Amino acid sequence: MKILSIESSCDETSAAVTCGREVLSNIISTQIDEHRIYGGVVPEIASRRHCENIAAVVNEAISTAGVTYDDIDAVAVTAYPGLIGALLTGVNFAKGLSLSLSKPLIAVHHLRGHIAANYLTHKELKPPFLCLVVSGGNTVICSVKDYTDFSVIGQTLDDAAGECFDKCARAMGLPYPGGVNLDKVAAGSDESLFPLPTPKSGGGEYDFSFSGLKTAVLNLIHNKKQKGEDIDIPALCGTLRKKVCDILISKTISAAKENGFKKIVLAGGVSANSELRERMKNECEKQGFSFFTPELKYCGDNAAMIGAQAYYEFMAGNIADLSLNASATKDITNTD
Numbered sequence: 001m002k003i004l005s006i007e008s009s010c011d012e013t014s015a016a017v018t019c020g021r022e023v024l025s026n027i028i029s030t031q032i033d034e035h036r037i038y039g040g041v042v043p044e045i046a047s048r049r050h051c052e053n054i055a056a057v058v059n060e061a062i063s064t065a066g067v068t069y070d071d072i073d074a075v076a077v078t079a080y081p082g083l084i085g086a087l088l089t090g091v092n093f094a095k096g097l098s099l100s101l102s103k104p105l106i107a108v109h110h111l112r113g114h115i116a117a118n119y120l121t122h123k124e125l126k127p128p129f130l131c132l133v134v135s136g137g138n139t140v141i142c143s144v145k146d147y148t149d150f151s152v153i154g155q156t157l158d159d160a161a162g163e164c165f166d167k168c169a170r171a172m173g174l175p176y177p178g179g180v181n182l183d184k185v186a187a188g189s190d191e192s193l194f195p196l197p198t199p200k201s202g203g204g205e206y207d208f209s210f211s212g213l214k215t216a217v218l219n220l221i222h223n224k225k226q227k228g229e230d231i232d233i234p235a236l237c238g239t240l241r242k243k244v245c246d247i248l249i250s251k252t253i254s255a256a257k258e259n260g261f262k263k264i265v266l267a268g269g270v271s272a273n274s275e276l277r278e279r280m281k282n283e284c285e286k287q288g289f290s291f292f293t294p295e296l297k298y299c300g301d302n303a304a305m306i307g308a309q310a311y312y313e314f315m316a317g318n319i320a321d322l323s324l325n326a327s328a329t330k331d332i333t334n335t336d
Helices: 032-036 043-065 084-101 110-121 161-171 178-186 211-226 233-258 274-287 303-315
Strands: 002-007 012-019 022-030 074-080 105-109 129-134 139-146 149-155 263-267 290-292
Touching: 002 043, 002 084, 002 303, 012 043, 012 303, 022 043, 022 303, 032 043, 043 084, 074 084, 074 110, 074 303, 084 105, 105 110, 105 303, 110 129, 110 139, 110 263, 110 303, 129 233, 139 233, 149 233, 161 178, 161 211, 161 233, 178 233, 178 274, 211 233, 233 263, 233 274, 263 274, 274 290
Parallel strands: 002 074, 074 105, 129 263, 263 290
Antiparallel strands: 002 012, 012 022, 129 139, 139 149
8 A cells, every 4th residue: 555645744844655664755855954044943934845845845755656646545644743834734735635636635643653653664563562752842651552542651741852952952052953963962971060950740650841951951051151161062961961861761661661561662853862762772671671763764754654654544444534634732642
């Protein structure tokens, strides 16, 4: 079954052709260079660029896959969550394609797509498993009981881990995208130079809170500048990275033990963080868990992961109609 999928939830316009877990094409048009000028994603600019690029990106995905539009069996699209203007571009384009081609329309939850990125790398991976999804907008520990059956065990109550990285990196003067550059600068640094707090979530045992940690870093930077003192940026990056990884790994391992999981999966844009990948892998080996995470090329936003999840949504009978609308927020357990 060949699925043409579209992803436009933030600042990447992507289209892919997939067949189950096989990727026939995966085209990504990124806006990073333009948003770097502003230090972060400007939603209005992102929406405009999606409008300008989407037709060419979809055509390239079809051409690269070596198929025609007539060969496509279904059209899939990220419908939620994300930047609403960006999402609407993809959703409306996909609805038009579905109507013109007389093909089924499949709505995909962005975080479900990130989890499904693992299916592209690990053909043997099957539910049930525990997944930590970490990105710029979300930090969630969820139980994946089946391909379309999810339940949330813990989640951030304020800032996501990726947002904490990005905002702190910007305050340190690192270029956009902040989290990626913070990870690079942190390599080989002294991770114990700055005492940073371990935030309490105030929620459930497996909920997260990164707002206080972000504030602590911003206050440290501000106080150093007021006193005219130099800041060891690599050490601060390393200390922050270690603290965030400590929190993510400890809660994920504890949740897996308590809920009886044998497999732990890491997904989302922050799954590309070098320390998180390595330490989670090592901790899983030590504790006897099987560990899975996507290839780096599938960690960021891309349409191939949307196509992978769309296949299972289709098999479960989750077909959308032309009344489909985008939503900026949506729980991973709910796609109604």
